[in-house]
Amino acid sequence: MSKTIIISNRLPLQISIENDHLEVTPSVGGLATGLKSFHKDGDSVWIGWPGLTEEEIPEKLKGEVQKKAKDENCVAVNLSSDEIDGFYYGFSNRTVWPLFHYFMEYTEADDTYWKFYKQVNQKYADEILKYYEEGDVIWVHDYQLLLVPNMVREKAPEAVIGFFNHIPFPSYEVFRTLPWRDEVLEGVLGADLIGFHTYDYERHFLSSVSRILRYQVDFNEITLPDRIVKVDSFPMGIDYKKFEQAALDHFKNTEDQQSELQRRLNHHLESTPDAKLILSIDRLDYTKGIALRIRAFEYFLDKYPEFIEKVRLVMLAVPSRSNVPQYRRLKREVDELVGRINGKFSTVSWTPIWYFYRSMPFENLIDLYTSCGIALLTPIRDGMNLVAKEYIATRTNHTGVLILSEMAGAAHEMNEALIINPNNFEQVAQALCTAFGMPEEEQIQRNKMLQKRLRRYSVEKWANDFMKALHATRENRDAFKSI
Numbered sequence: 001m002s003k004t005i006i007i008s009n010r011l012p013l014q015i016s017i018e019n020d021h022l023e024v025t026p027s028v029g030g031l032a033t034g035l036k037s038f039h040k041d042g043d044s045v046w047i048g049w050p051g052l053t054e055e056e057i058p059e060k061l062k063g064e065v066q067k068k069a070k071d072e073n074c075v076a077v078n079l080s081s082d083e084i085d086g087f088y089y090g091f092s093n094r095t096v097w098p099l100f101h102y103f104m105e106y107t108e109a110d111d112t113y114w115k116f117y118k119q120v121n122q123k124y125a126d127e128i129l130k131y132y133e134e135g136d137v138i139w140v141h142d143y144q145l146l147l148v149p150n151m152v153r154e155k156a157p158e159a160v161i162g163f164f165n166h167i168p169f170p171s172y173e174v175f176r177t178l179p180w181r182d183e184v185l186e187g188v189l190g191a192d193l194i195g196f197h198t199y200d201y202e203r204h205f206l207s208s209v210s211r212i213l214r215y216q217v218d219f220n221e222i223t224l225p226d227r228i229v230k231v232d233s234f235p236m237g238i239d240y241k242k243f244e245q246a247a248l249d250h251f252k253n254t255e256d257q258q259s260e261l262q263r264r265l266n267h268h269l270e271s272t273p274d275a276k277l278i279l280s281i282d283r284l285d286y287t288k289g290i291a292l293r294i295r296a297f298e299y300f301l302d303k304y305p306e307f308i309e310k311v312r313l314v315m316l317a318v319p320s321r322s323n324v325p326q327y328r329r330l331k332r333e334v335d336e337l338v339g340r341i342n343g344k345f346s347t348v349s350w351t352p353i354w355y356f357y358r359s360m361p362f363e364n365l366i367d368l369y370t371s372c373g374i375a376l377l378t379p380i381r382d383g384m385n386l387v388a389k390e391y392i393a394t395r396t397n398h399t400g401v402l403i404l405s406e407m408a409g410a411a412h413e414m415n416e417a418l419i420i421n422p423n424n425f426e427q428v429a430q431a432l433c434t435a436f437g438m439p440e441e442e443q444i445q446r447n448k449m450l451q452k453r454l455r456r457y458s459v460e461k462w463a464n465d466f467m468k469a470l471h472a473t474r475e476n477r478d479a480f481k482s483i
C-alpha cells in the first residue's frame with residue numbers, strides 16, 4: 001500500500017537525555033503543531049532530526065533513538081554538531097531565514113554554510129530514498145530543505161513530490177541577491193507541486209523563476225523541459241477542534257484544579273475593575289516584532305495613562321536559535337526593554353509587563369489564550385502566524401479582540417481582526433484603545449465570523465487540499481507525456 005513520506009528539518013518529537021535515558025517530548029513550533037494531527041491519522045512516515053547531535057548520543061543509546069522515533073512512525077536523521085552548525089544555524093538561519101524575511105542586513109553569504117547545506121540536504125534526500133517505494137507520495141517541508149526535491153528527483157524521476165514553504169518567499173529584488181539563487185530555485189523545482197501560505201509569496205516565487213531561470217511561466221504553471229510544475233497557495237489552518245475542546249475543558253476546572261498561572265491571571269482580572277490582559281506569544285525571533293511591540297506598548301501607556309494599573313501585557317517568548325548572534329542580541333534588548341518599562345510605570349501593586357522566557361506546557365498556553373481579552377501579535381514578517389488562529393479558536397464564548405500585523409500571512413484571512421502596521425505606534429495604540437472599548441456584541445460578531453472560517457479551513461483541510469492537488473499533478477504528468 002502506498003504511503004506518504006513527510007520530511008522536515010525537525011521531527012514532531014524532541015528526544016533528549018535525562019539521567020542516562022532518553023526522554024521524548026513533543027516539539028514546539030508551527031510546522032510540528034500543525035502537521036502532527038495529519039501524521040497521526042494517516043498512513044505516513046515522518047523523516048527528520050530528533051534534536052540530538054551524533055556526538056550527544058552515547059553509543060549505547062544510539063539504537064534506542066531510532067526505536068523511540070519508530071514508535072511514533074518517525075525516522076531519525078543523524079546529524080553531527082558540525083552539520084547542525086553549518087546547515088541549521090548557518091545557511092538555514094543566517095542566510096535563508098533572514099533573507100526570506102527581508103532582513104538583508106542579517107543575511108550572510110558563506111561558502112562553508114552552503115557546503116553544509118548541500119551535504120545535509122543530500123542526507124535527507126538519501127534517507128527518503130531508503131524508504132521510498134513506487135506509488136508513495138513525498139512531502140518536503142520548509143526552507144531548510146530547499147534542495148531536497150531535486151535531489152530525490154534525480155534518483156527517482158517518477159516520484160510524486162510536493163514542497164511546502166512555511167515562511168514568506170521574498171520579492172525578486174530581494175531573492176536575486178542570494179549568490180546561490182539558481183541552485184536554490186532548481187532544487188525546489190524538483191517538486192511537482194510547490195505550495196505557499198499566500199498568493200503574494202506564490203507570485204514572488206513565480207517571478208523569480210521566470211526572471212532568473214527564464215522558464216516559461218503561465219499563470220501558476222512552470223514549464224520545464226520534461227515536466228510541468230504547479231505552484232499554488234494553501235493557507236495553513238490549525239487543529240481547530242483540539243484548541244476549542246481544550247478551552248471548553250479548561251472552563252470546567254474547579255478552583256483547586258486550576259494552575260498557579262491561572263490563579264495569578266485571575267487575581268489580576270478580579271482585583272481591578274475593567275482590567276484586561278493583553279497577550280503575545282512567539283518564539284524569540286527578530287521577525288516577530290517583539291521589541292517593537294514593547295515600544296508600542298510604552299507609547300500607549302505614555303499617551304493614555306488612564307490605562308495604568310488596568311492593563312497588563314503578558315508576553316511569552318519561547319527560546320529559539322540562541323546560537324545565532326542576532327537572537328542573543330534580541331534577548332538582551334527585550335530583557336532591557338522589559339526592565340526599563342516595568343521600572344518606568346510600575347506601582348506598588350502592579351507591573352505593566354509579565355514576561356516569560358520559556359516554553360510552557362500546552363495547558364498553560366490554554367490558560368493564557370482563554371484569560372487574555374486582547375491578543376497583540378505584531379510580526380514584522382511572518383509566513384502565516386498560527387498563534388493568531390489558536391487564540392480565536394479558544395475564545396469559546398466568542399469575546400476577545402485580536403490585533404494582528406498586516407505583515408503576517410494570517411492577516412489575509414482574518415479581516416475581522418484589527419489589522420495594524422507594527423511600525424506605526426500610533427496605530428497600535430489606537431487599536432488597543434479600540435479593543436478596550438469594543439462592545440461585546442461587536443467582539444462576538446467578529447469572532448464568530450473568524451471562527452467559522454478557521455473551523456472550515458482546518459489543518460486537516462489544508463493537508464488534504466495540498467495532497468489532492470499533489471495527486472492531480474500525477475495525472476497532468478501523464479497528459480504532458482502524451483502531447
Ligand code: GDG
Pocket residue numbers: 028029030031033034166167236281282283316318358359360361362365382383384385386387388390
Ligand atoms: C513557522 C512560520 C508559520 C508557542 N509557544 C509555545 C507553543 N507554541 C506553539 C504555538 C503555535 C506554534 O508554537 C508557533 O507557530 P507560529 O505559526 O506562530 O510561528 P513559527 O514557529 O515561527 O512557525 C510561521 C508556521 O511555521 C506554520 O507554517 O505560521 O509563519 O514562521 O502552534 O501554539 N506551544 C507550547 N508551549 C509554548 O510555550 N506547547
